[in-house]
Amino acid sequence: MNDSTTRQCRLAYLTSIPSPYRADMVRAWARHNPHLAISVFYTDPDDQGRGWDADPVGEGVTETRLPVIAAFQKYGKFNRKLAAMVRDHDVIMIGGFEQASYLTAALLAKLYRKPVILLFDGFSPARFGTEPAPILALKRLTVRLAQGLFANGTVGARYLREQLGVARDTPIHNQFLSHREAPIETARQRMASKDKAQIRHALGIPDDGRPVLMTCGYLTTRKRIDLIIDAIARRPHAQRPLLLVVGDGALREILQRQAAEAGVPAYFAGFRLGADLASFYLAADAFVLASNDDPWGLVVNEAMSAGLPVLVSDACGVALDLVKDDVNGFVFRTGDAASLADALTRLETMDCEAMADASRSLVAQWTPAHSAASLGKAVADAVSAMAS
Known part of the structure; x- marks a missing residue:
């Protein structure tokens, strides 16, 4: 040059x-x-x-x-x-x-x-x-x-x-x-005086003491929200987490009906951006991305930065670098509801605070x-x- x-x-x-x-x-x-x-x-x-x-x-x-x-x-x-x-x-x-x-x-x-x-x-x-x-x-x-x-x-x-x-x-x-760290920091500051129950109340999320499992993305076939509902439905009623779905799309009504018919408690929050989206990460206990085709999955970075254990399908590129089994989450088989249900069961036995720390540490290089x-x-x- x-x-x-x-x-x-x-x-x-x-x-x-x-x-x-x-x-x-x-x-x-x-x-x-x-x-x-x-x-x-x-x-x-x-x-x-x-x-x-x-x-x-x-x-x-x-x-x-x-x-x-x-x-x-x-x-x-x-x-x-x-x-x-x-x-x-x-x-x-x-x-x-x-x-x-x-x-x-x-x-x-x-x-x-x-x-x-x-x-x-x-x-x-x-x-x-x-x-x-x-x-x-x-x-x-x-x-x-x-x-x-x-x-x-x-x-x-x-x-x-x-x-x-x-x-x-x-x-x-x-x-x-x-990922963008600024919206997560803004949400943390907004919610600094609130515990998870109070954050859920502020966001309108139903709270009956169940853990909250969050997913986020466009409600399309590729994201496999239906698989998450199926996996939760395989668990005993008393052990089913609330599924928090952030995002919108053509499948919203179909997925809402599927969850209701399967007896899966679910809250559909609609499309969110920035600190509004980040607030929902702070309300959740764990995050799941079940896509059957995802080049990466930047929402997993965001969830980890917010301190969440993550459950990710092996069709997501992010799983190869940022998800460590038994450390900060689990990788499950794509399209396999039983594999995801097993990951949910294993998550119940883990120290979720330690997993949250591990998530923040792993994503800190990205x-x-x-x-x-x-x-x-x-x-x-x-x-x-x-x-x-």
Whole structure:
């Protein structure tokens, strides 16, 4: 790169949409890497219906929405001004594999002789070996175009090596995909004078002395809330926790009816964000994520930061790094209600305070600051590889 010793390295990060958790990470990337001048480019004109309210990143980071030329059902958006983005920056970081603009940006970077970093959030362990050959071919092409790899956790590294053929001696830097700590701290301050029973009362959660098992996410088939209800229903009536469901979606009425018919006490709190969502973590005794396909599961990070034991299906990427059986929770078999019911039984015998401490300790490394340090190494690798 020209003048790399006298000016900041200009890093262009191409991603789909702004998001609150990613904004926190990008702020840290800029704050902890003063040698980088970071610009973020978004391929999508809106938030894809997520309902997120992401503040500007700040920290000197510029943000630009690229005009859309075309949209493809499986391959995302194709945008204008990609060539100018590549030309005007020293390093290009793309937020995924096969989307049209990501691949185009990587090809343009090759043309302009600019290093590329591939940022990869993760991949559901349940989907290893299931992708069609054309998709794998596109992903392998993208990997070959990248000089730096910035992948999330064990699942990200394993996928790159086992499915896409990245060599064992090629560095893969951990992205440390991070939750937002500020909403949890705000909720703690709000509820500082209340015990769990008082927090539940303040939030309108029924409280008859049962433990509260929380789950959170869009109420879609993939999240398998039905499996959680089934698992709870397998337990004796007196030992059934209250299921606290935070989130909304097309299956809400169906799930409410299933819980009522199965005799499972349940409270559906609807869609929540920020400190309002975090308050529900503080009201719960444990957290469950039963997805049958989840590249990571950032809600598990949040629950652990709030001090909850976690029960996570083995189809979630987060299970490989942040869930330790008999330490801070349990991993159960995807789609297996009996396996989840067994985990619930085992949880009853555990020291939940010790598990809460273990959750907080394990998630403490997954912070924007750690992500920033790792990104600095990925940039250095990419620049060095391009120069060699």
